[in-house]
Amino acid sequence: MKNIFKPILRLIYEKMFLPIASKAMRRMSRNIPKTDLGSKHLANAKLLENREELLKRIPENGVVAELGVDEGGFSNLILNISKPKKLHLIDFWGSKRYNQTKRNKVEQRFEKEINEGLVEINLGLSTEVADSFKENYFDWIYIDTAHSYDVTRDELELYRTKVKDNGIISGHDYILGNWNGMIRYGVIEAVHEFCLKYNWEIIYITTELTNMPSFAIRKIGAK
Structure with a gap:
């Protein structure tokens, strides 16, 4: 019976759903500003295998924030590889996918580190929590939230x-x-757009396809 419906479902997908979805994607893409980087923004860029290698190249013992925590998998890598002196975990955990159950898992996973003051959970949207931190506070941050242009643009602006x-x-x-x-x-x-506007440069891009690439940027001339 299933084999009978497969061709019909495929036809519906190809003739009805796919054209509508493709049109919506093209419209979304047109609304996103596009800018090309100059050579000065890429002069020190290096390709890395994955984000674990990225963590090995970021200075240890820093004050760090992870924006978008999920269940804390990457948070654990940050603690083990980058060895920060303070790690802020910023998340809302207010959606169907990223919910309070996941927040509870994070609190249980890092109970020891939270009690020691090494890890601090900052509950809320990344854009709303930003004002609670003082200027020039973080050594580095990692953004893994909505991935949309608007939200990423705002996060870069707020945490700059x-x-x-x-x-x-x-x-x-x-x-x-x-x-x-x-x-x-x-x-x-x-x-x-951010790099062009504020004179920052790309220093690392990871090339992984199984876990999606990551980026790292800093001010041009910063040491």
């Missing part, structure tokens, strides 16, 4: 002054979008 002059802003999903979910991202465009 929260990192130190030689600080690093990094993040996940440096790609055009999620094909399986038919979702158009805007991380690349937001990062490029």
Whole structure:
């Protein structure tokens, strides 16, 4: 019976759903500003295998924030590889996918580190929590939230002054979008626009396809 319906479902998908979804994706893409980086923004860029290698190249013992925590998998890597002196975990955990159950898992996973003051959970949307941090506070941050152009643009703007002059802003999903979910991202465009506007440079791009590429940027001339 299933084999009978497969051709019909495929036809419905190809003739009805796919054209509508493709049109919506093209419209979303047209609305995202596109800018190209100059050579000075790429002069020190290095390709890395994955984001674990990225963590190995970021200075240890820093004050760090992860924006978008999920269940804390990457948070654990940050603790083990980067060895921060303080790690802020910023998340809302207010959606159907990213919910309070996941927040509870994070609190249980890092109970020891939270009690020791090494890890601090900052509950709320990344754009709303930003004002609670003082200027020049973070050594580096990692953004892994909505991935849309608008949200990523706003996060870069808000946290730009929260990192130190030689600080690093990094993040996940440096790609055009999620094909399986038919979702158009805007991380690349937001990062490029930010680098041009504030004279920052790309220092690392990871090349992984199984876990999506990450980026890292800093002010040009920062050491």
